[in-house]
Amino acid sequence: MDDSRIARMKELVSILNRAGRAYYVENQEIMSNLEYDRLYDELLSLEKETGTVLSSSPTQHVGYEAVDRLPKERHEKPMLSLDKTKDREALRTFIGSRKTLVSWKLDGLTVVLTYENGSLAKAVTRGNGIIGEVITPNARVFENIPLKIPYKGELILRGEAVISYPDFKKINESFGADSQYKNPRNLCSGAVRQLDSRITAKRHVRLYAFALVKADGVDFHNSRLEQFHFLQQQGFEVVEHVVTYADTLDQTMDYFEKKIRHFEIPSDGLVALYDDIAYGESLGETAKYPRNAYAFKWKDEEAVTRLRRVEWSASRTGLINPVAVFDPVQLEGTTVTRASVHNVSILKELRLGIGDEIKVYKANMIIPQIAENLTKSDTVQIPEKCPVCGGRTAIHQAMDAQTLFCENPDCPAKKIKSFTQFVSRDAMNIDGLSEMTLEKLIGQGLVHTFGDLFRLRQHRDVIVNMEGFGEKSCDKLDESIEKARTTTLPRLLFALGVPGVGVANAKGISRAFGDDLRQLRNADLKQMIAVNGVGNVMAQSIVRWFSDPGNKSMLDDLLREIRLEKPDTADGEGEGILSGNRIFEGKTFVITGSVSHYPSRRQLKEEIERLGGKVAGSVSSKTSFLINNDALSGSSKNRAARELGIPVITEQQYLNMKQHPEKIPETPDR
Structure with missing residues (x-):
């Protein structure tokens, strides 16, 4: 028997099992579906040719072992x-x-x-x-x-x-x-x-x-x-x-x-x-x-094109992702010129080189991907310097994937992206500071830390003469900055850009610590893991962030410029609701159908949460009220509510409850 074919089978089994475990158990993707199918078919063909099937072959087992966290x-x-x-x-x-x-x-x-x-x-x-x-x-x-x-x-x-x-x-x-x-x-x-x-x-x-x-x-x-x-x-x-x-x-x-x-x-x-x-x-x-x-x-429509360059895109976390740019091709009715290569591991596997002929396709007819490199010149160099700041880069290994990071903590890409998040609507909500404006301010040396944004008035004579600015623009920016000085802990926590903490996480974490920044800053790993929705990785990230001397200094400086209030009074939201007026404490709502008194269901959801209530995605025995303006509809949520004896109320009935909290009915035990 040809030893080279058996060796190749062992190699394929190892590659496919590693990719399968990453996909099914670790929720990571270290190769495209197209590449997995190609290697799988190659293995299947070799098994038929040789009459040999290895015991660990993915052709002989289905799926992958589940992690030991659930029964x-x-x-x-x-x-x-x-x-x-x-x-x-x-x-x-x-x-x-x-x-x-x-x-x-x-x-x-x-x-x-x-x-x-x-x-x-x-x-x-x-x-x-x-x-x-x-x-x-x-x-x-x-x-x-x-x-x-x-x-x-x-x-x-x-x-x-x-x-x-x-x-x-x-x-x-x-x-x-x-x-x-x-x-x-x-x-x-x-x-x-x-x-x-x-x-x-x-x-x-x-x-x-x-x-x-x-x-x-x-x-x-x-x-x-x-x-x-x-x-x-x-x-x-x-x-x-x-x-x-x-x-x-x-x-x-x-x-x-x-x-x-x-x-x-x-x-x-x-x-x-x-x-x-x-x-x-x-x-x-x-x-x-x-x-x-x-x-x-789906037999993905493929096209052959020529790779023109690989762009390296830096993010606020320091992650630098490769993006392939190629001659325009038509795929599934649209013109495609770019495809993410995802990480260094996939880049190496494709052996890309400038000028190479590559096959591209849309995975599931949607997402542009590189199917195959026909030339494989393998000349694309992984940058040793960050494309934004010129700082040193390093390859990090996570699971089975290699990723490229910028090691420079002062990288402008990190700064610009971080400042963009800091001023965004769900964070400090400072109007007038677009990414382009922030880039100008940082480039002029006017902004180094988050606290500097609240001291921009000191540089008014410089800013008023910058391109795109004038007296009126500066006045509006001053007004927006002053308004943003009063904020809430959830907004601040999201604004700080703590790795892993999004808008929803910030709200839950803040609530768990009573919207008290001092408690949050001093929380240890055990306390952080105890917060609903915070896993071990996120908990470590948060504790590590607040323990970093540089972050401590930056936050102390920022706190000298802003004032924290309870979420119920933030930004004038909630129609002037007083802090502590949590009239829906202990109540769980489900919202379905269209709304008319609120711009969207999201705004209604946020108000309920500000008033102490919870909003779930589906009806269960823990639901207190189902809000549906079509209370007589035969929807699955309405049926479930009726079966469980849960009141189905209209938007107007909800508003009446809000205006007359003393009339909010108790939730019966179910």
């Missing part, structure tokens, strides 16, 4: 993955003469739900296909699953937990720049497997059922389509599906391929499932795949 449980029936193709004709051959259901292959986290006596009894993640993690409390706060159903027997179903692209964008923006997630799947995986379901509730997780495992005593007339209808009658949202035959496959595929371009739910392909239950089950399964279903992965 584990064995699935009643093993969950296999699906055989896949990117070829329509292969899918047509699979369909043959059979009635088939074609549905979305959603890109999230598979969850198994069990209902007993009409109530949700258990939720377990897919895990490694045999053993998963029990996440029942978290599933109860998914936005769209029923807690009670009409069917009273034991019902087991499988669904995909997902976070939509719009929700992903909003949630990701609330995190610190160095704590953001790469894609919705990773955010969803982290949200579903939280130890605190209150965090899950804020992530807007939805579940779409794709398979009924058990519902004894129900006649489905031997049809998977009937099973979908049954699940819908129980209150579940099921994956969109289309009845398809071999001669209608092209029409079905065209429909899905057109829709994916604007589809808000992450999807990496389609699933074809025989409608005939008995026939499908009679086919049995291989060690890895069931034979009654087949997956179709």
Whole structure:
């Protein structure tokens, strides 16, 4: 036997298992899906050629072991993955003469739900296909699953937990720049497997059922389509599906391929499932795949272009990301000229060089990526100096990925990005200080620390003569700065740019320490970890930041320029609400539908929180009130509220409660 082929198989097994564990367990991506599939197919081909299969080969096991943080449980029936193709004709051959259901292959986290006596009894993640993690409390706060159903027997179903692209964008923006997630799947995986379901509730997780495992005593007339209808009658949202035959496959595929371009739910392909239950089950399964279903992965449109340069983009955290810039190409109907290379590891793997011919594509028809480097000249140099400040750079190793950082603490990129966050709307909210203006002020040597922003009046004679400024501009800036001198701890904490602390985290952390900066500054690691929503990594980051002598000095200087008040009086928000007037203390609201008295549901949510209440994403036994202007609607939230005896109130009723706190009803024990 050719030793070189066996050696290559061992190498592929190691690479694929490392990438798989990073993706499924650590929520990191160290290679593209396209590259993973290419290496997987190469391994599969070598196994067929040699007749040898290594025991640790990813072709022989499904998924990866879950981390030891949640209770584990064995699935009643093993969950296999699906055989896949990117070829329509292969899918047509699979369909043959059979009635088939074609549905979305959603890109999230598979969850198994069990209902007993009409109530949700258990939720377990897919895990490694045999053993998963029990996440029942978290599933109860998914936005769209029923807690009670009409069917009273034991019902087991499988669904995909997902976070939509719009929700992903909003949630990701609330995190610190160095704590953001790469894609919705990773955010969803982290949200579903939280130890605190209150965090899950804020992530807007939805579940779409794709398979009924058990519902004894129900006649489905031997049809998977009937099973979908049954699940819908129980209150579940099921994956969109289309009845398809071999001669209608092209029409079905065209429909899905057109829709994916604007589809808000992450999807990496389609699933074809025989409608005939008995026939499908009679086919049995291989060690890895069931034979009654087949997956179709999008065949990404590729184009060959030429790499012109690699830009290195610095962030306020010091992270320097490589971005490939190439000759314009048309992909999925748009012109593409740039693609993130993500990190140094992927850059090295691609062996990029200026002028190289590269293949580019849009992952899942959305995100530009480099598929392959055809030239592989490997001449791109990793900069030893920061492209912004010229300071020394260093490669950091995190998990299996190498990243480049600027080591200079005074790097203007760090300063400009940090100052931009400091003056932003959710932070100190200083109007008139755009990134371009900040760059001018820093370049003139007028601003070195955050405190300097509140001393700009001392340099009025210089600023008034700067390009774009004048007397009126300076007056407006003075007014904005004076207004910003009075702020709250959550705003200040987010403004400081503590690594990992976003808008939502800042509010929760501040609340946990009674909005007392002195307590927060002196908190130790144990106290910080005890805060809801703060994990070990974030806790270490916060404690380390407040312990740094430079940060201490900077903060002391800043505190001589500003005044901290309780959040209820910040920025005139909350219609003049007095500090301590927490009339909704102990109450939990859920908001659904459109609002008319507030600009958006976000503003209503923020007011409830300022008044001491909590706002959850879904109805549960802990909910005090569901706010819905259409109180008689048949939505899943309204149904859940009625089943649990939770009052459904309109926006006007909420306003009446706010005006007459003495009439707020007590929340009964449930």
